[in-house]
Amino acid sequence: MQIKEILRLKPENQEVVVKGWVRTKRGQATLAFVHLNDGSTIHNIQAVIDADKVDAEQIKKITSGACIAVKGKLVESSGSGQSVEVLADSIEIYGLADETFPIQPKKHSLEFLREKAHLRFRTSTFGAVFRVRHFLSHAVHQFFHEQGFFYLHTPIITASDAEGAGEMFRVTNFDLNALPKNEDGSVNFKEDFFGKETSLTVSGQLEGELGALALSKIYTFGPTFRAENSNTTRHLAEFWMIEPEMAFFELKENMDLAEQFVKYVIGEAVKHCADDLAFLDQRFDNENKAKPQNERSEQGLLEKLKFVVDNDFARISYTEAIDILLNSKPHKKKKFKFPVEWGVDLQSEHERYLVEKHFQKPVIITDYPKAIKAFYMKQNDDDKTVAAMDVLFPGIGEIIGGSQREDNLEKLKTRIAEVGIAEESVWWYLETRKYGSAPHAGFGLGFERLVQFVTGMGNIRDVIAFPRTPGNVEF
Template identity: 65%
Template structure:
């Protein structure tokens, strides 16, 4: 019978004939194979009878080789493992060049592994990261399915800019060297494939709102794109977004939903991916030891996750947060890179982390932000200067979730669009929601890769997505 490594290490099936296939992680003394098939962070030791194994086969058992092993699972005689496979036969699958195989059993830099992203999941770190990414994805769908949400596939090609940022990738079938021009000498997009200028989406939110206003509770989970020329450790040009939208829900309900959702998906990986988390936790602890004392994190990876799962999120208005930050020691002593001087400042990661890690010592939800630093679709408060927005702040990373109660009043929404030079004809269908059966509704957005960074402790967003897309990089 054929098994996975995970099954062999967790089930009581010793002294039974078996088959297993996987990749060689190491081969020593011409006898001991460390085998892994991706089902677990752990390898299983396979003991070869080298005296009765063809020498030509032994020479081909190299790091990276794919093998098909038959044998028997027995109690291990050596240290480091409870069981091992006594090999009765071994078949090398395909070719393997030990001199050219780049992922050797030694420490590689993450930069080198990004250059070999097609093979980097052969390492313990990246196999653990991608298993966690898969589990988080499943947990997200599971949560929404169990809570009565419908999954929507919103358009990837769009004619609107939901965020108003303007940093979008153009979609066109026109001849790049000789596009048709209109009477004013501009590119005539009426002759393009869609008859208008179109782009890759930056968000599925606006379309999701249309479904929420008929189906009640919906969510999107799909790819989004930003043409921002940024090479930081927190930016990608292609990434995935989770965006629930709920009809008849106000800002308080939105905060309740987001807190329960975040706790649920992180609790899931604590329960189902503990081995991977323990490996990544140890990796980070070892990394922390190399840093100066002042730069070391106060919490381990698993402690950070439990910090979110086990604590109630503190709800604080933006105005209260500004007062706290203005009077804080780091601000007064000018330790912040961005000094908080007055109400209206756009908070940076250092401010958000101070509130979570130093002041409140729990996850924080900030709400009622200044209108001029938030998007046009957020519900204007009665004071005329703040909107019913919310951001959820986590330790070690700052902002994790951004959301709001949406502006349901047609006249107010039109005024806000006019002030920002957003043409009504571009979003006529969005305005229709405010004409026909308008109602209070809310939602939020979560960048999936940012969540994976938090759950794995990886410091660069390029290391939590299979094939990162960044400026000047579209390899693989």
């Protein structure tokens, strides 16, 4: 039985076997109180190990980090903070941990734990984060399954740049010390494995659209990659994206689905991860108090989650958002770091003002200027804006980006030419507008951003098991 199951039992002197890793050990050589955790729950179980029953030399060997099994009686605990404990009859040591074990029972910085990412799962914080991540992941699949979507596995290796930003990792089997060259000195990719230049995908959206224009409703949920040389708390080089695509959806249905989706998955995490979120809420509160006054969150973690689930999202156009920001106190008092004017991309400070101060609820902004959005977005009749949408959350700003997709072949070809994409590189994408085109829409949500929001972790590197960032590919 796992520890989470044992902790639910009524203590009646029944025999149990507890297996796990030692978090702490206190007491004498003849009587030790050992806290064990097997990762199934935030809570440890205490084993009382007495030298009258267990060899004192074995007790002495047990230290933080060791892996052991304890066989004994489950009894009511007289100690505070625990309802049951195990009185050991025997122990088995699976693996000892020597004095160099770095995860000791004291506070470690998150920076230090990133250097020990192979061991940080054993801390309470990271155990909680990755259990929450699991339930969020499960809820994603559950939501789309219940809504009649089909899970489509889009390729990781691609010859197209869905975002048009060019920040992609190359994929090749060339010997880099002996690259085949053309007469002009450029690399001859015709001799490469795929016969052309290929990269790791930045998005499964374009391929997802192909599936939606036959299966009606699909979603992708897989790894994506960006070679962006950014060392911020919000960026990773390898991360997971959730990207639904829906035929016969226009912008309104797209917004409705996005709102329904995030409320559902966050609600599922709140329902199934109560103990972990209570722990993370307390941690968030402690971290918040240590921040300068002007950087503190006005809401606790659980308050923020309730705030999203319980409120109808405000819906405004980009033009309305700019007007609100221009008339805001921070703008008039020149407190915004970035400029506010029609045509600029909104920054996190602008998005957070709209959510946290002005509307005091999540916000969906629509109809952005065409010039700052991707080529595939549906062009509005004003020829200035596109049918785009961004969903903004407290504390984090944009969490979802999406749009109705351009289904008019000629408009799409014109836009592709404007942004400098070669038609022949996306011929297959264009053909879907040639053979039975249909209105369709979709959105993308960076899964780590969602996990970061739900767990209250300040750095995105702490919500993925092994973060990949510039200069860091350890583990």
